Amino acid sequence: MKKAIYLSILLLAVISTSAVAQEQDIFPRGEKAENINHTGDVWLSELNKADSSINSQISLAVFGPNAKLNWHSHSAGQILLITQGKGYYQEKGKPVQVVHTGDVVKCLPDVEHWHGSTPTSGVTYIAVSPKSKTTWLHPVTEQEYQNIKPSK
């Protein structure tokens, strides 16, 4: 029986290591962003700056659970590639969508929207756009956020 216990401990150690590896970030998360246009913990890094040589802006955003951007819009639109976790995405006048790993969200130019994690799960995405201006608007209130009952 002692053998069985040792074996279990060893194998459980292997399993935990494996589970951790599964949750590892693909791209290194950037600096924790100051809470200017969001609430909660968000880490941002620039994977490519839209410049004169290639007009593609690519950013990585890692949201801890319970983090949300303010409402905003992009002059040239934006594509979100969800690479990990579960979050919310909402366009003005539309219901909140739940987005998951593998989802591709297309936000057209000048459409007011917000996105974030859910209160209990983090979300990571790659944001892609041509060179673009972001207009920041009002926050999503805590009451609105905590009471979300997504239709999807």
Add this chain to the structure above:
Amino acid sequence: MKKAIYLSILLLAVISTSAVAQEQDIFPRGEKAENINHTGDVWLSELNKADSSINSQISLAVFGPNAKLNWHSHSAGQILLITQGKGYYQEKGKPVQVVHTGDVVKCLPDVEHWHGSTPTSGVTYIAVSPKSKTTWLHPVTEQEYQNIKPSK
């Protein structure tokens, strides 16, 4: 001792499931591409088409081991985000680079280059560019490819 064996089998089953999950694709791989501009097995899917609403072309490419694109160039450049595995990337006149999960490769407009997996490891990347024309050139020969001794 019987207990120990049962326990081992059960835990090994859990470990294998976990390992499989770790290797799962983030985005569904697309159709297997015809061998016109590459050798080996490559699956392509379009995550976003550069169109009049958002000028960002985003594609997912999954290379099985031992697969390589022909030399080519992009009129507007291209960024490769390596999301899984290990591959090769080479620009004309430069040594072959080994690229890994988490690497970001920037290929400037009209620079002749090729990329692919290594003979023994697959590679997956997300390719991002503004609307762009690809010019296909000659293949990388099997001899060149199999004899690569990367400097990095």
